[in-house]
Amino acid sequence: MKRIAIITGASSGIGEEFTRQICAKYDYDEIWIIARREEKLRQLADQLNAAKGRQLVRPVVMDVAGKAGVESLKAFIENEGKAQGELEIGLLINNAGFGTYGPFAETSINRQMDMVELNCTTVTGICGIALPYLKAGSVVINTASLAAFLPLGNFAVYGASKSYVLSFSIALAAELRDKRIKVCALCPGSVSTEFANVASNGARKEVKGGFPPQKVVAQCLKRAFKGKTVALYRPKWRVTAFMSRFVGRYLGARYTYKYNPRPRTPDTDLG
Numbered sequence: 001m002k003r004i005a006i007i008t009g010a011s012s013g014i015g016e017e018f019t020r021q022i023c024a025k026y027d028y029d030e031i032w033i034i035a036r037r038e039e040k041l042r043q044l045a046d047q048l049n050a051a052k053g054r055q056l057v058r059p060v061v062m063d064v065a066g067k068a069g070v071e072s073l074k075a076f077i078e079n080e081g082k083a084q085g086e087l088e089i090g091l092l093i094n095n096a097g098f099g100t101y102g103p104f105a106e107t108s109i110n111r112q113m114d115m116v117e118l119n120c121t122t123v124t125g126i127c128g129i130a131l132p133y134l135k136a137g138s139v140v141i142n143t144a145s146l147a148a149f150l151p152l153g154n155f156a157v158y159g160a161s162k163s164y165v166l167s168f169s170i171a172l173a174a175e176l177r178d179k180r181i182k183v184c185a186l187c188p189g190s191v192s193t194e195f196a197n198v199a200s201n202g203a204r205k206e207v208k209g210g211f212p213p214q215k216v217v218a219q220c221l222k223r224a225f226k227g228k229t230v231a232l233y234r235p236k237w238r239v240t241a242f243m244s245r246f247v248g249r250y251l252g253a254r255y256t257y258k259y260n261p262r263p264r265t266p267d268t269d270l271g
Contacts, residue, residue, distance in 0.1 A: 001086045002029045008064055008126070009096030011035035013193030014143060014186075016044060017213040018093050021221060023048045023057055028090055034060045034073070035096070064096055066117040070125030077129065089133040094123045095143045098198050099158035101262035108267040112157045119161035127172060136180035139224050142169045146189040146237050149244040153257020162187075166230070173229045184224035188216050189237045202265050 005022055009015040010033035019033050035041050041059035048057045060076065063069050081087045097119045100107050123142055134140070145162035152159040166185045173183035192210035211234060220231035232238045244252070 001088050002084055003088045003090040004028055005031045005091035005093070006034065006089060006130070007031065007093040007095060008034045008122075009143075011037040011040040011044070013195065014188070014191060014213050014217060015093070015095040017217040018095060018141075018221075019044060019057065020048065021214075021217055022091065023052065026091070026221075028056075031057045032060050033057060034062050034064060036061065036063050064118075064122050064126065065114065066121050067125065069118075069122055070129060073126060074129040077133065087133055088135050089130050089138060090135075091139050091141075092126070092130050092134070093141045093143070094126055095141075096122060097143060097161075099145075099147075099155065099195060101154060101264040102267075103154055103257070104156045106266070107157075111267065115157055116161055119158070120164050123165055124168065127168075134176075134179075134181050138181045140169075140172070140176075140181070140183045141220060141224050141231075142183070142185050144169065144185045144187045146187050146232070146240060148185075148187055149241045150247060151249050151253040152260075153253045153255070154261055155256065156253070170229050182224060182227045184220065184229055184231055186216075186220045186231045187237070187241065188232075189234065189240070191216055 005026070005028045007015055007018050007022070010019050015033075015035070019031065022028070022031055033041055033045060038059070038061040041061060045057040045059040049055050062072055062076070064073055077087065098115060100111055100115060104112070127140060127142070130140070142165050144165040145158070147155055147159040148162040148166040150159070151163075166187065169183050169185035176183060188211075190207045190210045191213050192207060193213065195207055216231075216233045219233045223231045232241055
């Protein structure tokens with residue numbers, strides 16, 4: 001049986017770092033890295049395969065957003081199973097996602113709905129289609145966010161979508177425990193990735209106070225394989241998550257709306 005690891009959103013940032021560390025430290029027959037940006041995927045795969053001296057990392061250029069994206073990945077896995085024999089997904093990392101800065105009324109509703117499709121529908125669907133291929137010892141990691149712990153003004157839909165990912169991941173961990181399948185939600189705060197550039201429409205090139213992803217990813221992998229349900233690397237992130245229990249949801253949202261604006265280029269499409 002071929003054991004594979006699957007990583008979505010693997011062309012940069014946290015997904016790229018997951019790919020590098022899994023390639024270096026973990027034992028799988030293949031690592032499928034999935035994203036839309038072909039050039040970045042192939043560059044990463046070529047670099048890592050050259051270092052390993054074999055074809056371990058396999059770039060899969062695919063848009064996994066929404067129901068259509070999930071169906072595309074399902075068909076790909078089924079076709080691979082027919083071509084290569086029985087497959088086991090030893091590690092699944094749902095990392096594809098994005099956010100948008102700004103008040104809800106001032107951001108494109110189409111962009112917001114696309115975010116829900118990718119951050120929520122895709123995560124749910126990929127977990128569902130992966131279930132038949134998960135065996136005892138398999139690990140699922142879903143990338144949530146520190147924003148999952150409290151409603152946030154100027155970040156309303158993103159925070160809500162990541163709150164869904166956190167809640168879903170913990171519930172799925174409870175349901176799959178008897179099958180010895182582990183599920184962990186990664187909940188990072190500010191990490192040095194392309195996130196801010198996308199969320200701000202180019203107004204902010206880097207996340208303010210962004211933390212390098214290497215230690216964040218290493219700690220997440222360690223916790224996930226130990227069966228922990230949440231990964232929060234930095235002490236300040238753990239304190240923030242804990243203290244959110246004592247802050248009223250409305251108060252948190254109102255405060256961040258009034259006092260925590262983020263720079264952004266206005267959307268041209270508000271419909």
